[in-house]
Amino acid sequence: xxxxxxxxxxxxxxxxxxxxxxxxxxxxxxxxxxxxxxxxxxxxxxxxxxxxxxxxxxxxxxxxxxxxxxxxxxxxxxxxxxxxxxxxxxxxxxxxxxxxxxxxxxxxxxxxxxxxxxxxxxxxxxxxxxxxxxxxxxxxxxxxxxxxxxxxxxxxxxxxxxxxxxxxxxxxxxxxxxxxxxxxxxxxxxxxxxxxxxxxxxxxxxxxxxxxxxxxxxxxxxxxxxxxxxxxxxxxxxxxxxxxxxxxxxx
Amino acid sequence: xxxxxxxxxxxxxxxxxxxxxxxxxxxxxxxxxxxxxxxxxxxxxxxxxxxxxxxxxxxxxxxxxxxxxxxxxxxxxxxxxxxxxxxxxxxxxxxxxxxxxxxxxxxxxxxxxxxxxxxxxxxxxxxxxxxxxxxxxxxxxxxxxxxxxxxxxxxxxxxxxxxxxxxxxxxxxxxxxxxxxxxx
Numbered sequence: 001x002x003x004x005x006x007x008x009x010x011x012x013x014x015x016x017x018x019x020x021x022x023x024x025x026x027x028x029x030x031x032x033x034x035x036x037x038x039x040x041x042x043x044x045x046x047x048x049x050x051x052x053x054x055x056x057x058x059x060x061x062x063x064x065x066x067x068x069x070x071x072x073x074x075x076x077x078x079x080x081x082x083x084x085x086x087x088x089x090x091x092x093x094x095x096x097x098x099x100x101x102x103x104x105x106x107x108x109x110x111x112x113x114x115x116x117x118x119x120x121x122x123x124x125x126x127x128x129x130x131x132x133x134x135x136x137x138x139x140x141x142x143x144x145x146x147x148x149x150x151x152x153x154x155x156x157x158x159x160x161x162x163x164x165x166x167x168x169x170x171x172x173x174x175x176x177x178x179x180x181x182x183x184x185x186x187x188x189x190x191x192x193x194x195x196x197x198x199x200x201x202x203x204x205x206x207x208x209x210x211x212x213x214x215x216x217x218x219x220x221x222x223x224x225x226x227x228x229x230x231x232x233x234x235x236x237x238x239x240x241x242x243x244x245x246x247x248x249x250x251x
Numbered sequence: 252x253x254x255x256x257x258x259x260x261x262x263x264x265x266x267x268x269x270x271x272x273x274x275x276x277x278x279x280x281x282x283x284x285x286x287x288x289x290x291x292x293x294x295x296x297x298x299x300x301x302x303x304x305x306x307x308x309x310x311x312x313x314x315x316x317x318x319x320x321x322x323x324x325x326x327x328x329x330x331x332x333x334x335x336x337x338x339x340x341x342x343x344x345x346x347x348x349x350x351x352x353x354x355x356x357x358x359x360x361x362x363x364x365x366x367x368x369x370x371x372x373x374x375x376x377x378x379x380x381x382x383x384x385x386x387x388x389x390x391x392x393x394x395x396x397x398x399x400x401x402x403x404x405x406x407x408x409x410x411x412x413x414x415x416x417x418x419x420x421x422x423x424x425x426x427x428x429x430x431x432x433x434x435x
Contacts (some may be wrong), residue, residue: 068350068427089354096352103431107347111265119376124254172351 005182015042015176015208016065021074023231034060035230037074040107042172042176042210043239047202049219050212052228058073058212061228067091079175096121100169102179106161108153108168114140115149118167120159132171139167143197159190166197169205177201177209183218195221255360262361263368273333276366280326281377281407284319288399289391291315296356297389303361319406326373326407327414334418345422346430355423362419363412368412374404 023035034057042048042065050058063069064076067083070091076083079098083091108117118136140149143163153161162182169177179198183191195211199221202209211218219225227235263270279308295311340346348358385391391399 063428066350092349092352094352094353095350099352103350103352107343107431109344109347111262116261120347121353123258124353124357126254168351 003162006116012044013044014077015046015079017041017077017209018061018065018074021064021076022060022072023057023064023069025071033231035064035071038228038231038233040226040233041239042208044175044206045202046205046239047199047221047223048210049222049224049228050210050226051214051216051219051246052212053214055230056228057231059180062180062210062212066101066176066178067095068101096172098175100172100174100177101181102165102169102177104181104184106153106158106165106185108161108164110153113150113152114145114156114164117153117164118171120168120173123128130133135139135171136167136222140164140169143167158186158192159193162186162190162194163197166194166201170201175208176209177224179209179211181212181214183215191215192217252360255357257349259361259364259368262367267370270369273337276329276378277326277369277373277407277411278377280322280329281374282380282384283322283325283377284406285378285381285399285403286388287315287322288402289385289395290388292395292398293391316331323406323410326370327410330366330411330413330414331417333369334362334415335421336389337365338362338418338422341422342425342430342433345425346427346433349425349430350425355435358362358402359419359423362422363415366415366419367408367412370408370415371404373411374407377407409431425435 017040019039021029021035021038022033025034036057038057038061050061052058064071064125065078067076067086069076070083078094081094085096086094109120112120115133115136118139119132122132137146137149140146140163145160145167147164148156148160148164151165156164162185166182169179177198182198183194186194195218198211199245201207202223211222213219225235225237226233226238239243269382291311295308298308298311345358381399381403382396385396
């Protein structure tokens, strides 16, 4: 284990770190404080669940951690790189390289097949198309959709669509997977299956994952639970071991 | 350049019906342009034959130019409105592309190429329609037709691309988070 010189805690370099993060939104004449000084770090291999009611700032937190938005104040350090000094295009490259996003409403492109949706993040890259296609098929296989490669989203259930979205988030081999309320549009059974899939990916690939949710049962799968309320962290179970006993508990 | 173009072509080919409709809207303006251009030289030649004199030829010249300008403005407005709607319809897709870290340049090119393709395809279809209408007037010669065809398709493509600049910029400037959560 390498020691951090200044930080009091020891351990590997965090995948993402936030320091005194503030985010204000203007809603008409009103200023909404979505985040009020959040400081936390996510270590490699962690499965973090951010719990909180709607409006607690958890979605904003995920957007900021993934470099999708900029904070009003504070710093985000993604893979050792402070994001505040980056230009828009550098920030975009950072997201492309390091982050995979999963959204509440899946956000698949209706006109494209499952395979085409999965390859979307790499479609503009100078890469071997055949190899990408093979990886897409492999990933879809992995999320349990090997039989749906050429289906469009309209022919898939919500749970299946979210699986495609997970494969799409993984195709670029990101270091950090951010899932914003991934089960909110699903019934309990399908939601459970999605969380189990994310848990498995975390255990097997060591994929560092942060999930935001208001569903308490999701937290049972996490190696660490952070509770947010009104833009602040009100409790944090702390960095746990990446591949903890949860594996046994959920196996 | 080739990858955004390929993506544009894929999205247009999937949109089928609505893509044809959009090309059709451009084709209407292109048909007018083609018809005017193809007829004007024939009419001018006839005016000269009838020895109407300089005034008549001058009037035909001016009418040709005004009608072409009107067709160009109509075509440009069509593409501007159509592509703005396309961009708004595809906000979620734009959000996903942004979240995946696709460069602004590529997103811009995707939508600009769409405008260009609608301009080109609409131009070609417009010429064919214009040729059908032309049978109702004095039939222009082969050279006039070719000339009108080349000018119309070039004009249609260029005008559509220029009209697509603003919508494409709009796609790039949309804030990522708002684009993702865009509802309609």
